[in-house]
Amino acid sequence: EAEVAQSPRYKITEKSQAVAFWCDPISGHATLYWYRQILGQGPELLVQFQDESVVDDSQLPKDRFSAERLKGVDSTLKIQPAELGDSAMYLCASSSGLGQSTDTQYFGPGTRLTVL
């Protein structure tokens, strides 16, 4: 069964450093999502791509976060500089639809970031 791949699974960094996370969605899935999940809370959307285009980045802290999905396949989420409050699980998800409410989103295992 196809899965969403993410790497690394765990990342420890010091504040003010740069970090990057990678996601490879299920093959053929046009829509890709990055969520942030703070411990004890539900995930919150950071950015949504339709193919290579950003369609929703309203909750992305653009002064320090950036995301790209070149060629509309895999995606990278970057934080520079990292802050203590960025410690969280970063989840990538993909869906085969075009952002309809009925689409099922398939999640990867996540990257757990710890900022010291």
Place this chain on the structure above:
Amino acid sequence: GNSVTQMEGPVTLSEEAFLTINCTYTATGYPSLFWYVQYPGEGLQLLLKATKADDKGSNKGFEATYRKETTSFHLEKGSVQVSDSAVYFCALSRPAGGTSYGKLTFGQGTILTVHP
């Protein structure tokens, strides 16, 4: 705005007990409703979904009915097992349009622990 409220946890049950996890939502229009499950150290997995009023989603013995009149989507299982121990998230997705592109809005999650 859209929001999802889940019952406070954690929930602790004995094996074979009946499970209910309450979920209510606030949204404009006609959202789709989802239950996702997160096992320790893993990403989120879709448990079940319902896309219109009075639909019943079911999977692995779990059920939830989309109740538009009470804006609820409570999760139930008649006989829980130790392997059901996980965190359960209720979520909604609004139809695409305006500023909505089908993103998921999650509740805070409910921790379920089942003892033998």
